[in-house]
Amino acid sequence: MKKISTVAKRGNEIFKEPKLTIGLDLGDRASYYCILDEAGNVILEHSLPTTPKGIHQVFSRIPRSRIALETGTHSPWVSRQLTQLGHEVIVAHARNVRLIGESSRKDDQLDARTLARLARIDPGLLGPVRHRSAKAQIHLTVIRARAALVSARTALVNAARGLTKSYGERLRKCGTRQMNREIAKGLSQELRDALDPLLGEIESLNERIAEYDRRIEQIAKEVYPEVALLQQVKGVGTLIALTYVLTLDDPHRFRRSRDTGERELVMMRWGIVPWFAKSELEFKKLSTINAKSDRLTDSKMWREPFAKRRCLVPASGLYEWPKPGHAISDTYSEEETGAPADCTEPLAVSGDLFGSAPKPARKAKTAKPIKRVFNITLAEPGPFAFAGIWDAWKRPDGTYLETFALVTTEPNELVAQIHDRLASHSAPARL
Numbered sequence: 001m002k003k004i005s006t007v008a009k010r011g012n013e014i015f016k017e018p019k020l021t022i023g024l025d026l027g028d029r030a031s032y033y034c035i036l037d038e039a040g041n042v043i044l045e046h047s048l049p050t051t052p053k054g055i056h057q058v059f060s061r062i063p064r065s066r067i068a069l070e071t072g073t074h075s076p077w078v079s080r081q082l083t084q085l086g087h088e089v090i091v092a093h094a095r096n097v098r099l100i101g102e103s104s105r106k107d108d109q110l111d112a113r114t115l116a117r118l119a120r121i122d123p124g125l126l127g128p129v130r131h132r133s134a135k136a137q138i139h140l141t142v143i144r145a146r147a148a149l150v151s152a153r154t155a156l157v158n159a160a161r162g163l164t165k166s167y168g169e170r171l172r173k174c175g176t177r178q179m180n181r182e183i184a185k186g187l188s189q190e191l192r193d194a195l196d197p198l199l200g201e202i203e204s205l206n207e208r209i210a211e212y213d214r215r216i217e218q219i220a221k222e223v224y225p226e227v228a229l230l231q232q233v234k235g236v237g238t239l240i241a242l243t244y245v246l247t248l249d250d251p252h253r254f255r256r257s258r259d260t261g262e263r264e265l266v267m268m269r270w271g272i273v274p275w276f277a278k279s280e281l282e283f284k285k286l287s288t289i290n291a292k293s294d295r296l297t298d299s300k301m302w303r304e305p306f307a308k309r310r311c312l313v314p315a316s317g318l319y320e321w322p323k324p325g326h327a328i329s330d331t332y333s334e335e336e337t338g339a340p341a342d343c344t345e346p347l348a349v350s351g352d353l354f355g356s357a358p359k360p361a362r363k364a365k366t367a368k369p370i371k372r373v374f375n376i377t378l379a380e381p382g383p384f385a386f387a388g389i390w391d392a393w394k395r396p397d398g399t400y401l402e403t404f405a406l407v408t409t410e411p412n413e414l415v416a417q418i419h420d421r422l423a424s425h426s427a428p429a430r431l
Contacts, residue, residue, distance in 0.1 A: 020065040023116030025108045026050060026074045033058070034112040035065075036120055045109060050074055055081050062087075068119035068126060070094045070111075076131045090119055096127030132249035139219055140246040143239070146212035150380050153205040160198055167191050176380070177206055216242060240316050240383045265314075272405045273393040274301055280393065280401060291389055293409045293424065302405075305389035311404060312385035317377040322418035328372070374418060387424040 019038045024031060027050055035044040048054045059067070059082060067082055068090045069075055075091055082089045092115065094100075100111050118125045132140070157176050164171050169187050180203045184192045220227040220242045230241035248265060272288040273280055288301065296306040322328050378384055390404040411422035 020062065021116050021120040022062075022065050022067045023112040023114065023119065024067055024069040024078075025112040025115065026069055026072055026078060027108060028073070031074075032108040032112040034109070034116045035062075036116045040117070040120060042113065045112070050078075052077070052081060056085070059085050059087065064088065066090065066119055066123075068092055068115040068123070070097060070100070070115065071129060076137060077134075079131055080134060090123050090126055090128050091131060092118075092126035093129050097125075130250075132246070135223075136246050136249040139223070140243075142212065142215060142219065143243055143246070146209060146216070147382075149205055149209050149212070150382075153202060153209065154380065156198060156202050156205070160195055160202070163195065163198075164191065176202075179203075179206070213239075235316055243383050244314070266402065268390060268402045268404045270404060270406075272301070272305065272389070272391050272403045273401055274391050275304070275393055276300075277393055280395070288403075289405055290408045290421065290423070291405045292421070293407055296389075296407070302389060305391045305405075309390050309392075311388045311390045313388040313404065313406060314383060314385050316383055317375045318386070318423060320374050320376055320415070320419055322372050322374070323420065328417045372418075376415065 021036045023034045023036075025033070029050060030047050031050045031054075032045070032047050034042060037043050048058050055078060064086050066088045069078060070092050071094045079089045079091050097115070097118070100114055115126070131137075153176055157179050160179070161171055164187065167188075169191060172183055172186065174183055179199070181196060181199045184195055184199060187195070217238055220238050224242060224245050226245055227238060227241040230236055230244060231238065270289050272291075291299075291302045291306075296302045387407040388404045389407060390402060392400040392402050394400055406423045408421040409424045411419055415422045
């Protein structure tokens with residue numbers, strides 16, 4: 001690393017070099033940068049504090065240059081500041097830069113040098129991405145802050161119920177939004193005294209979450225009119241619609257993943273048609289909408305998509321029909337529907353309007369039992385994602401049919417009452 005005295009002495013000469021390429025390895029406290037000249041020679045390597053002031057002090061003195069950095073916690077604001085200073089900024093997809101991610105030598109100075117050399121040779125090797133705008137980021141922060149409070153509330157509610165059960169008592173059934181000090185009225189006095197501060201914190205969290213809800217409604221109404229269009233879809237509320245809009249931000253910042261390896265949001269058909277299919281109809285009669293997790297590595301159908309083409313399937317819920325033989329029946333009983341499931345009363349026909357002879361009585365068709373259907377959602381309503389795999393089948397005309405399947409696993413205790421499988425899902429805050 002160059003000494004500070006050397007940097008000060010050669011600073012004016014270095015910053016006059018044409019076509020500088022800079023690699024910037026961002027750290028939480030300090031970052032390292034490496035400057036290459038037009039010929040690819042290292043002319044300066046140094047560190048700087050990872051603060052807006054530190055970035056400005058170093059890069060405001062440098063003429064327009066190409067600067068490469070990796071995605072991370074600080075990359076959104078750093079890339080915006082460097083762009084405002086007039087530089088060409090390349091934000092590299094961290095998982096695509098294998099020379100850094102899979103290197104046995106973990107050295108910040110070496111990482112900065114590698115970024116600079118890749119940016120100088122071919123920026124496409126970095127798998128460049130575009131961060132969302134500052135406005136979208138701050139509005140998405142509101143949603144994520146709310147999600148953090150919801151998670152904290154859920155943990156406190158579970159703690160209150162668990163502590164109550166361990167003392168031989170129970171809190172009344174209610175939703176998390178209704179959980180407060182009043183719910184503990186039926187408990188013994190000593191247990192109420194012990195849980196009172198905990199229940200008070202839950203009340204406070206409910207108030208803060210309600211404040212976030214009002215703020216989210218205001219943001220959606222005043223800033224993002226497209227949210228109202230998405231809410232026309234049944235089951236889509238303001239929170240889900242706004243999260244979707246903010247996650248995309250500018251749709252033009254996404255490119256085809258087949259060409260770049262970047263994440264993108266695309267429409268696909270549910271039910272995989274594998275790449276080796278001879279025709280689109282070959283797998284039409286087979287159930288390829290779900291892939292069992294224990295068959296992903298040994299099935300010809302799922303093996304390659306699982307290894308190379310995984311995806312997340314955004315959702316707000318999943319409809320499931322109970323399978324026979326489970327705790328909850330797959331059909332409604334007569335008491336639940338208010339009508340007999342089997343109608344066998346004979347229908348007598350006396351004759352038609354033209355006075356023809358009476359027709360013999362016939363039995364009515366047996367009424368089909370009404371099937372149950374359940375909408376499976378998270379305990380706290382909101383967007384989440386199912387784990388999935390996808391494939392692309394090439395049509396005879398050269399276009400691709402992209403299809404996907406959900407990855408299913410063993411059900412939890414609740415879903416096990418109606419089905420023996422459950423689609424694997426991820427946390428909503430990570431969408």
